Amino acid sequence: MTIQGWILIAIFIAILLALTKPIGMWLFALYEGRRTPLHTVLGPIETGFYKLAGIDPSAEQSWRRYAVHMLIFNAVLLVFTYAILRLQGVLPLNPLGYSGASGHLAFNTATSFTTNTNWQSYGGESTLSNFSQMVGLTIHNFLSAGTGIALAFAFFRGFARRQAGTIGNFWADITRITLYLLLPICFVYAIFLVANGVPQTLAASVDVTTLEGAKQTLALGPVATQEAIKMLGTNGGGFFNSNSAHPFENPNAITNLVQMLSIFLIGFGLTWTFGKAVGNTRQGWAILSAMVILFLAGVTVTYWQEAAGNPVLHGLGVPGGNMEGKEVRFGIAASSLFSVITTAASCGAVNAMHDSFTALGGMIPLFNIQLGEVVIGGVGAGIYGFLLFAILAVFVAGLMVGRTPEYVGKKIESREVKLAVLAIAVLPLIILGFTAISSVLEQGLAGPLNKGPHGFSEILYAFTSAVGNNGSAFAGLTANTPYYNAMLGIAMWIGRFFIIVPMLAIAGSLAAKKYTPETAGSFPTTGPLWIGLLVGIVLIVGGLTFLPSLALGPIADHLAMIRGQLF
Numbered sequence: 001m002t003i004q005g006w007i008l009i010a011i012f013i014a015i016l017l018a019l020t021k022p023i024g025m026w027l028f029a030l031y032e033g034r035r036t037p038l039h040t041v042l043g044p045i046e047t048g049f050y051k052l053a054g055i056d057p058s059a060e061q062s063w064r065r066y067a068v069h070m071l072i073f074n075a076v077l078l079v080f081t082y083a084i085l086r087l088q089g090v091l092p093l094n095p096l097g098y099s100g101a102s103g104h105l106a107f108n109t110a111t112s113f114t115t116n117t118n119w120q121s122y123g124g125e126s127t128l129s130n131f132s133q134m135v136g137l138t139i140h141n142f143l144s145a146g147t148g149i150a151l152a153f154a155f156f157r158g159f160a161r162r163q164a165g166t167i168g169n170f171w172a173d174i175t176r177i178t179l180y181l182l183l184p185i186c187f188v189y190a191i192f193l194v195a196n197g198v199p200q201t202l203a204a205s206v207d208v209t210t211l212e213g214a215k216q217t218l219a220l221g222p223v224a225t226q227e228a229i230k231m232l233g234t235n236g237g238g239f240f241n242s243n244s245a246h247p248f249e250n251p252n253a254i255t256n257l258v259q260m261l262s263i264f265l266i267g268f269g270l271t272w273t274f275g276k277a278v279g280n281t282r283q284g285w286a287i288l289s290a291m292v293i294l295f296l297a298g299v300t301v302t303y304w305q306e307a308a309g310n311p312v313l314h315g316l317g318v319p320g321g322n323m324e325g326k327e328v329r330f331g332i333a334a335s336s337l338f339s340v341i342t343t344a345a346s347c348g349a350v351n352a353m354h355d356s357f358t359a360l361g362g363m364i365p366l367f368n369i370q371l372g373e374v375v376i377g378g379v380g381a382g383i384y385g386f387l388l389f390a391i392l393a394v395f396v397a398g399l400m401v402g403r404t405p406e407y408v409g410k411k412i413e414s415r416e417v418k419l420a421v422l423a424i425a426v427l428p429l430i431i432l433g434f435t436a437i438s439s440v441l442e443q444g445l446a447g448p449l450n451k452g453p454h455g456f457s458e459i460l461y462a463f464t465s466a467v468g469n470n471g472s473a474f475a476g477l478t479a480n481t482p483y484y485n486a487m488l489g490i491a492m493w494i495g496r497f498f499i500i501v502p503m504l505a506i507a508g509s510l511a512a513k514k515y516t517p518e519t520a521g522s523f524p525t526t527g528p529l530w531i532g533l534l535v536g537i538v539l540i541v542g543g544l545t546f547l548p549s550l551a552l553g554p555i556a557d558h559l560a561m562i563r564g565q566l567f
Helices: 003-032 039-053 063-086 103-114 130-160 170-195 223-232 253-277 281-308 311-315 331-344 359-370 381-401 414-438 452-467 482-511 528-562
Strands: 205-209 215-219
Touching: 003 130, 003 170, 003 253, 003 281, 003 331, 039 170, 063 103, 063 130, 063 170, 063 482, 103 130, 103 482, 130 170, 130 223, 130 253, 130 381, 130 482, 170 223, 170 253, 223 253, 253 281, 253 331, 253 381, 281 331, 281 359, 281 381, 281 528, 311 528, 331 359, 359 414, 359 452, 359 528, 381 414, 381 482, 381 528, 414 452, 414 482, 414 528, 452 482, 452 528
Parallel strands: none
Antiparallel strands: 205 215
16 A cells, blocks of 8 residues: 555545535535526426426325336436347437347346436447447436435425425426536536546447557547436446446546545435435435445455455565556556545446455455445435444444434334345345345356356355346346346346335424424434434444355455465
8 A cells, every 4th residue: 555545535535524524515405396596597407307208397296106206217317228239220429330239238228227226238439339338228328317306305304394295296296306416517527528538429339540550440429418317326337348447438536536525415415415315414424424434445445455465466576555456647546545435426337347456355345335335325225224223323223222223303213224224134035035046047147257266256256236226237248138137137227226215205204203302311313422323323234244155255256375285
């Protein structure tokens, strides 16, 4: 580890902390439906959309109605994208003449982008046309991200409202988020990327002469616009198969830093928005503090392991840290930081191959997703996932002090605790269940590149990434098969919506409750004790469930590496 590496990490955190309140204030304005400076230009578009769609943005919805509209919206998007991918061969903007995707690949990809997972069983530049990339996928990047933030707003209203039967209007929330937040930022972001060398063109490819005098064909396309929302919306699916390791997606250290910042930007801001929504910004800062503690612990372990390198290679006379699978222009520090960021959020973009990390260095990205990606988390999904753990934490605190659990003025009763447990239990149930099935079936065992613990880690990572709606991979698993495309697609859908519906039910239950003022006997939820309890609950409830599987995978892999055995 180097001083320069730690300086990079410190600068990254400092910039985000400085941006937390400004972006949080903007999000709060959208949460309340207040007018922003952009309304002068974009307001008529918003009004026109409501009129065209026959929507009354002031008509509030119950949690059930909110959930139904959200589910129908996403189901229609899935069918829409599936049709585009299947019909790609006859649709326009297909200069290389790619044929339509197979049924299982189209299902997997459509589900992936609908659920904000962006798992890629395909090579983007060699499989999809410009039309499929722009209309089929990039639109999803905006709308799946907008859905996540809208759901966070709905959950906030559950805590903030008193004896109310509604939690907002889904159509108004997603329209305002897309129009006044995601599109404006991505417009500027894409221009920045183009200025730094990221292509933005409808051309298919260009032939170039290399330094050696050979001819090479370079794929091109509308990369910058997809790259911007891929990062800001914590989507992760790249135009190119090698994602943000590709110089056309991530050319230099400046774009790399901006991409890392954009992954966390909205997640940081939403913590402040939550605090403001419940009338106490210290609540938001407490949640963010717990998130940052978990994040820094993960960065420390990954950076330490990658900088230490592989002892087997050291014994062969190859000194230094582990540079396998990493871009020289980023190095160990920036690659380690990026890997923890992208898995602490539900992004899945990568600038290095996680399969090539050391065993423990690769375990931390895996563990981040298994925690439910609540360490900052995806846009919206991180904060509402963390609040589910907060409900469990105040329940535990209530048991310790012998009082009815309370959080931000709302009594937490058995209904909320049961629903929170139900939502949190989805991840281990599907991750471990599908991993176990794939570890014994012939179709599942045909996928891993490696044998032994590392091969098991490849399967475990794939289902962890799918259920956690992350989208990154160990890159050693052959997943473009009917078996894995179907299983991973089902896992993505369950991992997204089987958590959302219980969460919205909690929001509806809390919104109907009256406000309970704090008393001298209330457990404080803004100080160091609360932050420590939150961290402990996340690690114990979210983490220990997966300890046996981690022992079979990356931990066993690490112990074997120490003995000089590689898989």
